[in-house]
Amino acid sequence: MATLFRDIYILDGEREAAQKGNILVSKGRIQSVSEGDSESADKIVEGGGHMAVLPGFVNAHTHAAMTLLRGLGEEAPLMEWLQNKIWPVEEKLTPEHIYWGTLSAILEMLSTGTTCFADMYFEMDGVANAALLSGIRCALCRGITNGPDLPDGTRKIDASLADSLRLFEKWHGREGLLTVQLGPHAPYTVPLDDMKKIVRTAKERGIGLHFHFLETEWELGYIRDELKMTPERYLQDTGILDVAGAVFAHGVWMDPEWANELDFSRSTIVHNPRSNMKLGSGTLPLDCWLDKSIGLALGTDGASSNNRLDMWSEMTSAALVHKGKTRNPTSAPAIDILRMATFEGARAFGFANKGLIREGWMADLILVDLDAPHYIGANEENLVGYIVYAGSSADIRGTMVNGKWLYRDGSYLTLDRDEIIKNARIAREEITA
Numbered sequence: 001m002a003t004l005f006r007d008i009y010i011l012d013g014e015r016e017a018a019q020k021g022n023i024l025v026s027k028g029r030i031q032s033v034s035e036g037d038s039e040s041a042d043k044i045v046e047g048g049g050h051m052a053v054l055p056g057f058v059n060a061h062t063h064a065a066m067t068l069l070r071g072l073g074e075e076a077p078l079m080e081w082l083q084n085k086i087w088p089v090e091e092k093l094t095p096e097h098i099y100w101g102t103l104s105a106i107l108e109m110l111s112t113g114t115t116c117f118a119d120m121y122f123e124m125d126g127v128a129n130a131a132l133l134s135g136i137r138c139a140l141c142r143g144i145t146n147g148p149d150l151p152d153g154t155r156k157i158d159a160s161l162a163d164s165l166r167l168f169e170k171w172h173g174r175e176g177l178l179t180v181q182l183g184p185h186a187p188y189t190v191p192l193d194d195m196k197k198i199v200r201t202a203k204e205r206g207i208g209l210h211f212h213f214l215e216t217e218w219e220l221g222y223i224r225d226e227l228k229m230t231p232e233r234y235l236q237d238t239g240i241l242d243v244a245g246a247v248f249a250h251g252v253w254m255d256p257e258w259a260n261e262l263d264f265s266r267s268t269i270v271h272n273p274r275s276n277m278k279l280g281s282g283t284l285p286l287d288c289w290l291d292k293s294i295g296l297a298l299g300t301d302g303a304s305s306n307n308r309l310d311m312w313s314e315m316t317s318a319a320l321v322h323k324g325k326t327r328n329p330t331s332a333p334a335i336d337i338l339r340m341a342t343f344e345g346a347r348a349f350g351f352a353n354k355g356l357i358r359e360g361w362m363a364d365l366i367l368v369d370l371d372a373p374h375y376i377g378a379n380e381e382n383l384v385g386y387i388v389y390a391g392s393s394a395d396i397r398g399t400m401v402n403g404k405w406l407y408r409d410g411s412y413l414t415l416d417r418d419e420i421i422k423n424a425r426i427a428r429e430e431i432t433a
């Protein structure tokens with residue numbers, strides 16, 4: 001079945017300006033992008049000049065099932081928040097909790113325009129099943145951390161790495177919707193030798209790597225004082241930069257000057273501005289990184305440190321915070337932020353031909369209603385500014401993955417919203433009891 005978007009604005013992160021025209025979608029792909037009169041189709045979305053189609057957002061770093069932990073330990077420093085509020089509750093999470101918590105996150109993400117999310121958590125079979133049920137794309141990895149040995153004497157990290165490889169074999173590439181990475185949590189939760197081993201495995205097996213790096217200034221001190229090395233040395237010694245598809249979540253305290261000596265061309269930093277602001281972690285120097293050869297994507301982080309899973313809000317926050325911090329209104333241009341929120345995230349996690357509106361690319365799209373007072377005056381030249389600064393996810397009328405509507409006019413077409421909310425509520429009660 002073909003869907004024609006007629007007389008709409010077309011905008012993505014690599015266009016100088018929006019274009020007025022039509023998009024024909026069939027067999028999961030964008031078949032044509034045209035101007036003027038268009039061919040017909042089974043289904044027509046009539047834009048009337050007051051709708052826009054954009055690529056769906058890619059939430060490039062989150063912990064989806066942390067929807068169940070939202071609101072716990074508000075306004076506490078990161079390590080205190082993790083150790084006292086989050087980790088003890090996470091110990092109670094069952095596979096079923098994670099399944100419903102993830103589905104609850106997917107409800108939020110679909111209604112706010114996300115068509116792909118990168119998830120690091122545990123019990124990831126439930127995450128994979130939730131993603132496949134909904135039809136959303138997902139890059140998943142099991143978070144690997146140090147901990148007490150298992151009852152049979154196996155080291156926890158070894159068991160987690162083995163489980164990650166099992167997940168890769170089972171889910172990677174499934175239905176074209178899933179990719180799987182290795183997920184060593186962070187330098188302070190994975191001993192150096194284990195990090196080296198995980199990186200080696202990633203390189204040998206051709207698997208991507210997703211981990212937290214330099215989220216806080218404390219972590220900078222940890223690497224210097226506990227590991228007795230500079231962060232640049234850490235990157236070199238572990239070999240992380242040689243992994244094809246290394247994703248650094250946060251990178252707040254990474255220094256763009258390192259890119260003069262080190263090759264970051266295979267790596268991506270995922271900027272999480274709202275989480276970093278809320279936890280008081282700082283702000284990464286985005287402008288300096290935009291000049292370097294490195295991928296830059298955007299993510300929400302978990303719902304318990306944001307507290308939204310709304311990529312549109314993340315775009316607005318990113319575009320504003322850097323202008324304020326640098327006292328420069330030309331910082332963090334809206335078009336760069338839109339590209340980070342879409343194409344760059346897809347590329348970072350190995351999703352090809354996704355995140356731009358081009359013929360032959362996958363039809364992962366959102367439909368935005370411009371028939372609202374805050375869009376008066378929007379045109380081809382200025383639409384990106386209206387989207388990033390004036391609009392919000394409340395303007396989204398539809399979210400499509402592989403040419404199939406998953407969310408349309410407030411309804412979910414693949415998921416039972418009420419059932420998910422009921423079960424997520426039960427899960428929340430069980431883990432906080």
Ligand SMILES: [Zn+2]
Pocket residue numbers: 061062063212249301302
């Ligand atoms: Zn995180």
